[in-house]
Each structure stands twice: as structure tokens, then as C-alpha cells.
Amino acid sequence: MTSDSLPLAQAPRSWQRSLTLALLALAALLSLTLLYSRLRNPQGLLGTAYPPGTVAPPLAGTGDDGRPLALADFRGKTVAVFFGFLNCPNICPTTLAALERVRQTLPERQRKEFVSLLVTVDPGRDTPAELRSYVRYFSPDARGLVIPKTPLRQAAAAWGVGFEYSNVKAPDRYDVNHTTGVYLVDKEGNRRVVWDYTQLNLTDRIASDVRTVMQ
Template sequence: MTSPHGQALETAADGLPAGLRRPWQRSLTLALLAVAALLSLALLYTRLRNPQGLLGTAYPPGTVAPPLAGTGDDGQPLALSAFKGQTVAVFFGFLNCPNICPTTLAALERVRQTLPERQRKDFVSLLVTVDPGRDTPAELRSYVRYFSPDARGLVIPKTPLRQAAAAWGVGFEYSNVTAPDRYDVNHTTGVYLVDRAGNRRVVWDYTQLNLTDRIAADVRTVMR
């Protein structure tokens, strides 16, 4: 194509001279390229952070689980380190929890049942109570064993409990207090999977716990 003065003009693929292309077309192209680049970076980051394709949010390799220590559901001293060699699903809850805690224990037991029988003893659910003022070790034992013969409970006194929970990224608070032993407890609902070396590998959101097969796949991957 030539200009009115006989000069040659570069013709774009859309049939318009390059100098006459609409500005919004250039902007749209640049925007699409930028979005594609961001998506590629996000995908790359996800694959680097979670190369095994775990359902939950994966931790960087070598993320050591913060310590947990107190009184076990059998009345004896118990620490998370005692489970070394096993895979532990840790979550924070309490016995008067109306739905989240029992639902979580039931979901984890369904996952345990999907494992080969030889591996079931190596998968433990550990409930750390955020209500040590009311939850006794004996009551905790009856509660967790109702859901699974291998589940465990842990009672940590209030002051070290605050510190331990904060190290795990867990929050809890007491509300609607009407008496020293009558109150509600609000708490974080994530479940943290700790591998046999004592590293945190993945955290599942409460809303993911109904995906039994996907959660079980995460557990089998971590147990390898």
C-alpha cells in the first residue's frame, strides 16, 4: 500500500497500515500478553512450591513442625516428637465443639480406612485441645477414640498453648462467657499433616475434608 504521496506503508496482518492501527488494539494485545505471563509465573510457582500436586497448601521442603508438648489422653506426658516415624494429622479443637471437630475426626478416620491395613497404624490423628480449662485427658481419650482407635488427644496448659498455637499459625478465642465453665470457643480449623521425619508437609482447609480420596492421596504421597 502506498500513501497519497506515493510512499510505501507497512501493512499489518489485519489489513490496516501499521501506523493506522487503533491504540486499543495495541493495548489489548499487551494486556493479553501480560496476563499470559502472570499465569505462567503463577503456574511455575505452584509447581515449584507443590511439585507433588498435593490437594492442600504445601509447605516448603524441610519445614519443621513446631513443638507440641503436654499431657496425653492417657494422662502421661506426650509430645509431637513421640510420633516420629509416623504420619500425623494435627488439628486444634475442643470437646464441646458442635460440628467442626467431630466432622474433622470422622473425615480423618475415613481417610485412614482407605489406607492399606499395614499402613493404618502409621497414620495418627492428633487433637490438641484449645480448651484445657474444661477438657480433661480422660474425657479427651473417650472422645477421640470414639472416632478412631488410633487417634490421640493432647492437653497443653493455657500459657504455653497460646505460644504453641501461634507457632502453628492457629488462633483461638473464648466468647459468650456466662460463667467460668460456660463459654464458646472460636478457633482455626486447618488440619496440618506432619511426615515421619517431623516436617510439616501440607495443611488442608476444613472445606476440603469431604474430598476423602484426594486427602488420602496426599497422605499416601507423604507416607512414601
């Protein structure tokens, strides 16, 4: 064996050792990620779970029946909260329809304990009466909530929700861009999980999350 052949003989072993170390590091990282996920979401919920005891920020305004309404009034029930508006072309009606499909999969005893709550991000145009007709079209138990603009901004920020008015053509002609997540609040008033809009077509998985939170 010549001195020139030694590096060539060692090169494969060095490369294999580096690959092995890289794979071990990747496996360790995946294990830590899985462990963190299980600690954060021990119940295996589909949506993104909140840490235990995460109290839902307050929501208060005028209900779809024209009377004062607050999220706290639903204590003892499980509430799916989302922010939207009546002129929403697709996301809001799709969300309400998806939540009603979820409600229909629940045992009859639990259906009355599950409420969809639409908080309008367009209080300048959406009236309580219009909200009532809109949400009840999708579900007899759905509710609507109107909060004046200034406290609405504060409430939305507390929930991590953003919205903005765009394409303004007149005082009553504009679009509203908004966050599309759905937040599940348990009967104790804690935020338990948030679903991304793209997950709402997974009816059985969403319903499983609801049943788990209701336990």
C-alpha cells in the same frame, strides 16, 4: 481520504494492539503463577504445601491416657494435627470423622502409621480421660493432647493457630473460636501440608496427599 478519517481508521488497530498486549501480560502472569505453584508444591498436593524441611513446632503436654505426650513421640508416623475442643458443635467432630475416612482408605499396612492428634484449645474443661473417650469414638488410633493454657498459647502461635473464648456466661460456660486447619506432619517431624476445613470432604484427594507424604 480526509484528515478527519485517519484517527477513525487507526482507532481499531490501537484498541486491538492494547488488547493483545494485555492478553500477553495476563498469560505471562498466569505462567509465572503456575511455575511458582509447581516449585512450591511439586507433588501436586491438594492442601497448601510447606517449603521442604519445615520442622513442625513442638507440642508437649498430657496425653489422653494421662501420661506425658509430645508430638516427637510420633516420630516414624504420619500425624494429622488439628486444634479443637470437646464442646465444639460441628467442626471438630466433622474433622475427626473426615480423617478417619481418610485412614480407612489407606492400605492396611499404612493405617497404623497414620494418627489423628487433637490438641485441645480448652484445657480448662477438657480432661485427658474425656479426650480419650471422644477421639476413640471416631478412631481407635486417634489421640488427644492437653497442654496448659500458657504454653498452649505459645504452641498455638508457633503453628499459626488462633483461638479465643467468647460468649462467657460462667467459668465453665463459654464458646471457643479457633483456627480450623489440619496440619500433616511426616515421619521425620516436618510439616508438609495444611488442609482447609472446607477441603476435608474430598476424602480421596486428602488420602492421596497422605500417601504421597508417606512415601
